[in-house]
Amino acid sequence: MARGKVQMKRIENTTRRQVTFSKRRNGLLKKAYELSVLCDAQVAVIIFSQRGRLYEFSSSEKTLERYLKYTKGDQVVADKFEDEQCSQHQMKLESAVMAKKIEHLQLCQRKLMGQELSSCSIEELQEMENQLITSLQNVRLRKVLLLQQQIQQLQHEEIELVQENASLSKLCGSGRTQCQQQWAKHKEAEVETELCIGLPQNRCS
Incomplete structure (x- = not known):
């Protein structure tokens, strides 16, 4: 059966x-x-x-010890794999968040450039206008500051050039005076000579 x-x-x-x-x-x-x-x-x-x-x-007697050793190693591998999976998942989440932020910033940039404004409300347009006014004021302030710095630098260079010109003029004037003095001394020391024919007593006065 x-x-x-x-x-x-x-x-x-x-x-x-x-x-x-x-x-x-x-x-x-x-x-x-x-x-x-x-x-x-x-x-x-x-x-x-x-x-x-x-x-x-x-x-x-060593069978259980061997089993515990293998399971412990498997657990380490499993933990490592789980950590890698968590890391990859975290990286994917962060990449997705970063991509959304980049997309949002690009959209804001296009709107500030006057593009894709059809979906904006009056409040959003007013906010963008205020942002543009504030940005323009900051740009102008920065421009004025740079111009002032350039003017100060040019004035400083002008002062240095004037001082250098005065020094060169003084040096040239001193050199001309010395030349004139040496020429005068040379003229005073110069002796007149005449060509006379005959005896000394008949030399032409």
């Missing part, structure tokens, strides 16, 4: 559930032992009953 297929659901009868647990537990522990012997595999089985009683089998 063929054995009927067992439905995978909780056994409601307490006695039948306990009997099934004992049979299948023993069969599971036996299969684990056979697997470890026949295949030279490290097998460990941990079972807690409904009442909290522990049943276990381990083919080696």
